[in-house]
Amino acid sequence: GAGVSQSPRYKVAKRGQDVALRCDPISGHVSLFWYQQALGQGPEFLTYFQNEAQLDKSGLPSDRFFAERPEGSVSTLKIQRTQQEDSAVYLCASSFRHNQPQHFGDGTRLSIL
Amino acid sequence: QKEVEQNSGPLSVPEGAIASLNCTYSDRVSQSFFWYRQYSGKSPELIMSIYSNGDKEDGRFTAQLNKASQYVSLLIRDSQPSDSATYLCAVNVGGSEKLVFGKGTKLTVNP
Numbered sequence: 001g002a003g004v005s006q007s008p009r010y011k012v013a014k015r016g017q018d019v020a021l022r023c024d025p026i027s028g029h030v031s032l033f034w035y036q037q038a039l040g041q042g043p044e045f046l047t048y049f050q051n052e053a054q055l056d057k058s059g060l061p062s063d064r065f066f067a068e069r070p071e072g073s074v075s076t077l078k079i080q081r082t083q084q085e086d087s088a089v090y091l092c093a094s095s096f097r098h099n100q101p102q103h104f105g106d107g108t109r110l111s112i113l
Numbered sequence: 114q115k116e117v118e119q120n121s122g123p124l125s126v127p128e129g130a131i132a133s134l135n136c137t138y139s140d141r142v143s144q145s146f147f148w149y150r151q152y153s154g155k156s157p158e159l160i161m162s163i164y165s166n167g168d169k170e171d172g173r174f175t176a177q178l179n180k181a182s183q184y185v186s187l188l189i190r191d192s193q194p195s196d197s198a199t200y201l202c203a204v205n206v207g208g209s210e211k212l213v214f215g216k217g218t219k220l221t222v223n224p
Contacts, residue, residue, distance in 0.1 A: 031210055033210075033211065033212075035212075040216075041217075042117075042201050042203075042214030042215055042217050043157065043201075043212075043214050044214070045211040045212065045213065048209075048210055048211055050210075055210075056209060056210075056211060059211070091156055091157070095210070098210060099144065099145045099205060099210060101147060101159050101162045102147075102159070102212060104149075104156040104157045104158070105156060106155070106156050107156050
């Protein structure tokens, strides 16, 4: 399809495990964003890439969260030593260029037991 | 004060009525403003973007921006039950590309 693709759609992990969430942006989109959405809240910014460069990671909650986009296309958000408060929907979005609208993927619903 | 604030709702309107959704923001240098619709269990879907003061119309949707008052709104004319969703206001803050979202306003359109 032509949209932002995220996998897996659902992930259940035990507390303490590491998880990796994948995002495949719309082809040709330079900017890629990760957001976290808790139930009943709006999405909250985690980090942002322009091509392969991570330009802003101010929203990452702790050093357990790490994101990369090594070739400027697919991105992975990794959470190490997961905790229950990490349970949320993780949304990936991409945009064609600076300040253009962001288009979201379907998200990954992460549940930490 | 939160960076982006929306009416907490919920908002309920009858089918065919006009639904009015409001949003205020705190960063005076914000330049880009977006409205997203989010159905329950789904991801946000872009419905409107606005960058200049005034009105922008797209079908039944009209976005209004007043930078002096730091206010952006969304009007939905001839509301349909399928418009029932949570509407998220999003603003580029601090000249960066990241979006700051409001909590969203849940709209219910009653047949």
